[in-house]
Amino acid sequence: MEKKLPTIKEIAKRLNISISTVSRALHDHHSIGLRTKLAVKKLAAELNYEPNQTAIFFKQRKTFTIGVILPNLREEFFSSAINGIEKTALDNNYIVLTSQSHDDLEREKNIVESMKKHRVDGILASISKNTTRIDHFEQLKNYDIPVVFFDRVPDVPDVHSVSCNLYHSSVEAVDFLVKKGHKRIAYIQGPSTLNIKNERLNGYYDALAKNSIKADDALVVSTDLSTDGNTGALDKLLALKKRPTAVILFNDYVALDVIHHARQRKLAINKDISFVSYANIPFMHYLETPPVASVEQFPYEQGARATELLFKLLDPNAKQGLPPYENIVLKSELIIH
Structure with a gap:
């Protein structure tokens, strides 16, 4: 028995x-x-x-668990963010339930539903590249499950979020390249559904104007973040009659594909063409020819600050002192390699 x-x-x-x-x-x-x-x-x-933990949870109306939804843990950026989240959660006696959307909207919706059924106390989320509406997150309000978005933040006003100022870093990137003598500066942007794309692009255009360089829309191309999308974007730029001498890339993972492809096209990296990217992932420093610069977006700090904000929303006393929706914006930093 x-x-x-x-x-x-x-x-x-x-x-x-x-x-x-x-x-x-x-x-x-x-x-x-x-x-x-x-x-x-x-x-x-x-x-x-x-x-009996179940009885305790029932009595306190808490599970002491927070859910985290992010695109892909394979990316070191999100692995670093998870470290910041887990450290902050552990300090508050919480455990973390992590799920990957793999940039799939339907998968993201299913994860939200699953976390709701498991009664997580709150959710941290970095949305998929295909997420244009956040109804599946909004319905969590009916269950008193607060949500804080980080890094990939939806383009809507009524959300809590933690992100980096990428407009500022885009301006810095263009200024840096202009000082290096570049006038034909291209930009490979991410999927149009990502709000952060607009912030980077606006900084790019404003910095060109600031440096008295006429914008050429042919120098702005998109990628869906796949390898084929990344290499195809570079091919479009190289097919131009007047090729760019420098390219700003959506992130370091795009940079890996683009640099490899440029080599296959017999281009000398940082001579025939130079690159600046975003994320400043540590392993990029081990490349023989890394981008000349990369934007540090502080993923650990973003994860930690987002978790701190979520715990404030879970604390009735701390919540009273918060604005209706809090948007924390960290200052990014251009790192020269």
Whole structure:
């Protein structure tokens, strides 16, 4: 027969005291004397008693679990963000349930539904490249499950978010390339559905104007972030009658494909063509010819700050001092390689 787990009721019966007294003794309540506390804890240890977490969760209306939804853990950017999230969650006695959307909207919706059913206390999310509406996140308000978006933030006003100022870094990137003598500067942007694409693009155009360089829309091409999309975007630029001498790339993963493809096209990296990218992933420094610069977006800090904000939303007292929707924006930094 399956052995029954010991309960508070059994401890109370053996010690001839009330169930409430046992509960208070196990929680070191001030109303319980030292002798009773010691007797209860001694018997609990002998019986290998463990608290019924389901009952505790039901009583406190918390599971002490937060859900995290992100595009892909294979990307070091998101792995670093998870480190910041887990450290902050652990400091607050929470555990983290992580799921990957793999940039698939339907998968993202299914994850949200699953996390809702598992009653996570809150959710941190970096949306997929195909997410244009956030109805599946909005419906969580009906279940008092707060959501904080980070890095890939939806282009809507009424959300809590943590992100990096990529407009600022786009301006810095163009200024840097102009000082290097470049006038034909192209930009390979990400999918049009990503709000962050607009911020980078606006910075790119404004920086060209600032440096008295006429914008050429032929120098702006898109990628769906796939290898074929990345290499195809470079091919479009190289097919121009007046090729660019420098290209700003959506992120370091695009840079890996583009640099490899440029080599196959017999171009000397940082001589025939130079690259600047975003993310500043550490392993890029080990490339023989990395981008001349990359934008640091502080993924660990984004993850940690987003988690801190989520815990404020979960704390009724702290929540009262927050604005209706808080948008934390970190300053990015152009790192010269």
